[in-house]
Amino acid sequence: MIPVRFLRVAPALIAVLLAFVLPGCSTRPSTAAVERVRSDPFGRLSDGREVRIHTLRNRAGMQVRVMDLGATITEILAPDRTGQLTNVLLGTDSLAAYEKGFVGAASAIGRFANRIRNARFPLDGREVRVTANAGEHHIHGGREGFASKLWSATTGVNRSESFVRFQRRSPAGEEGYPGNLDVIITYTLTDSNEVRLDYEATTDEATVINLTNHAYFNLAGTGDILSHQLQIFADRYTVTDKALIPTGPDAPVAGTGLDFQQSHAIGERIAQYYNGPNGYDHNFVLRDAPGRLRLAARVVDPKSGRVMDCLTTEPGVQLYTANHFGGRPSDPANWGRHPAFCLETQHKPDAPNHPDFASTILRPSQKFQSTTTYRFSVTR
Numbered sequence: 001m002i003p004v005r006f007l008r009v010a011p012a013l014i015a016v017l018l019a020f021v022l023p024g025c026s027t028r029p030s031t032a033a034v035e036r037v038r039s040d041p042f043g044r045l046s047d048g049r050e051v052r053i054h055t056l057r058n059r060a061g062m063q064v065r066v067m068d069l070g071a072t073i074t075e076i077l078a079p080d081r082t083g084q085l086t087n088v089l090l091g092t093d094s095l096a097a098y099e100k101g102f103v104g105a106a107s108a109i110g111r112f113a114n115r116i117r118n119a120r121f122p123l124d125g126r127e128v129r130v131t132a133n134a135g136e137h138h139i140h141g142g143r144e145g146f147a148s149k150l151w152s153a154t155t156g157v158n159r160s161e162s163f164v165r166f167q168r169r170s171p172a173g174e175e176g177y178p179g180n181l182d183v184i185i186t187y188t189l190t191d192s193n194e195v196r197l198d199y200e201a202t203t204d205e206a207t208v209i210n211l212t213n214h215a216y217f218n219l220a221g222t223g224d225i226l227s228h229q230l231q232i233f234a235d236r237y238t239v240t241d242k243a244l245i246p247t248g249p250d251a252p253v254a255g256t257g258l259d260f261q262q263s264h265a266i267g268e269r270i271a272q273y274y275n276g277p278n279g280y281d282h283n284f285v286l287r288d289a290p291g292r293l294r295l296a297a298r299v300v301d302p303k304s305g306r307v308m309d310c311l312t313t314e315p316g317v318q319l320y321t322a323n324h325f326g327g328r329p330s331d332p333a334n335w336g337r338h339p340a341f342c343l344e345t346q347h348k349p350d351a352p353n354h355p356d357f358a359s360t361i362l363r364p365s366q367k368f369q370s371t372t373t374y375r376f377s378v379t380r
Contacts, residue, residue: 034058034059036057037156037162037163037164038054039052039053039054039164040052040053040055041053042067042068043095043096044095045099049150051069052068053066053068053074054164056187056189057162057189058161058189058190058193061077061079061083062078062079062376063075063076063077063085064076064077064187064195067098068151068152068153068166069099069149069151070098070105070108070146070147070148070149071107071108071146071151071185072106072147073089073091073106073187073195074089074091074106075087075089075091076088076089076374078193078306078308078376079306079376079378080304080305081306081379086304087221088217088218088219088306089106089217090104090216090217090339091105091106092104101148103324104335104340105147105214106213106216107146107214108146108166108185108211108212109140109145109146109212109213109214110145110170110183110210111146111170111181111208111209111211112130112140112177112209112360113141113210113212113344113346114139114140114210114344115137115243115245115350116130116138116353117350117353118132118136119131119132119133119136119137119138119176121208121352121353123178123208123352124206128177128208128352130142130175130176131176134243137243137245138175142174142175142176143175144175146170146183147214151166151168152168153167154167160190160192161188161191162188163187163189164186165187166187167184168183169181170182170183172205177207178207179203179206179362179364180204181201181209181362182201182202182203183201184198184201185197185198185199185211186198192375193375193376193377194375195375195376196372196373196374197213197371197374198371199211199369201367201368202368203363203364205364206364207361208361208362209360209362209368210346210347210360211370212346212372213344215343215374216322217299217340217342218340218341219299219301219306219308220301220304220306224336224337224338225266225267225338225339225340225341226265226266226267227267227302227303228265228266228301228341229263229265229266229300229302230260230265230297230298230299230319230341231297231298232296232297233287233288233294233295233297234260234261234285234286235252236250236251236253236284236285237250237253237258237282237285238282238284238285238348238349239251240349242276244281245349246350246354253284257270258280258282258284260284260319263298263300266280266321266341267338277323278323279320280319280321281319281320281321281323282318283317283318284296284316285315285316285348290314290358291313292313293313293373294311294312294313296312296343297317297343299341299343300379305378305379305380306377307376307377308374308375308376309375309377310343310373310374310375312345312370313370313371313372314372315358317344318343318346318349319341319342319343320342320344321338321340321341321342322338322340322341323338325337325338345370
């Protein structure tokens with residue numbers, strides 16, 4: 001990981017030590033003793049615009065940093081079973097690297113996450129053409145999607161959480177999409193060690209929307225993620241062609257290397273997919289009905305004891321194992337193969353071209369809302 005920053009003793013441990021030094025000192029952490037949120041300059045883009053970075057902290061010692069460019073999470077410090085904090089997210093301190101398209105950026109993805117076949121789709125009797133940026137197809141919002149935009153930010157603190165709220169208008173015609181789309185994304189860190197992402201959007205014209213975050217996680221903080229134990233609460237997956245475009249009905253995961261109904265090491269069967277997407281890059285259809293926050297996946301790093309639960313209101317989650325990383329000298333810190341995993345909560349890829357998929361159309365009379373939570377804990 002590059003670089004691991006701000007490793008320090010958790011505030012809860014400091015409070016315990018002080019209890020033995022100062023008479024009458026309480027061992028319960030005080031909210032007032034923790035600087036819950038702050039904003040600082042991060043640098044300037046090549047065109048001179050300032051980018052700020054926002055630091056969220058909780059009473060347990062966790063820290064999350066998010067910057068204005070791309071509404072990007074640059075760091076999540078989470079404790080292991082001994083209380084040691086480590087950055088569990090691929091990230092860098094270099095704004096210039098992010099501006100150039102940092103390969104491991106945990107940025108907001110939109111207007112439409114994942115792929116749209118042939119960069120076109122029907123909408124209310126007409127054909128909409130969007131930017132083709134993955135061969136003949138469209139992926140993750142186009143050449144200059146939400147990940148490359150500068151967002152406006154405000155911060156705040158509630159009783160048991162701190163947050164940063166990003167807002168942006170995506171103008172009609174951006175990357176070919178119709179309608180002015182007003183988007184709000186709120187990142188919240190709770191005292192329960194949860195990182196919550198709340199998405200909202202409205203439009204003045206019918207359009208399509210599929211928002212997610214492309215966070216790359218490594219719960220060990222270094223090395224590959226092949227020994228991480230993964231469970232996904234889905235018994236079906238979306239069948240695709242070699243270009244990862246859906247081709248037909250969902251298929252059962254049972255009997256395949258995609259069966260994570262019970263916990264398996266990520267590396268246990270990944271080689272089965274080296275002749276396709278070069279690892280895992282699949283949409284899993286979650287069991288329970290969407291719209292309610294429920295458990296989508298659980299990941300455990302046996303060595304550190306870190307556990308991450310992914311909860312979402314979305315109907316699916318894309319497992320991606322950083323297949324485009326390969327230890328090349330051009331990779332940041334010479335990351336090796338599969339240095340991280342993504343759990344991208346979403347609607348199905350290419351949904352606008354499949355009337356039988358859950359609709360991703362947003363109309364002026366509607367409000368798009370979804371929530372994804374990454375909840376951190378430890379196992380002994």
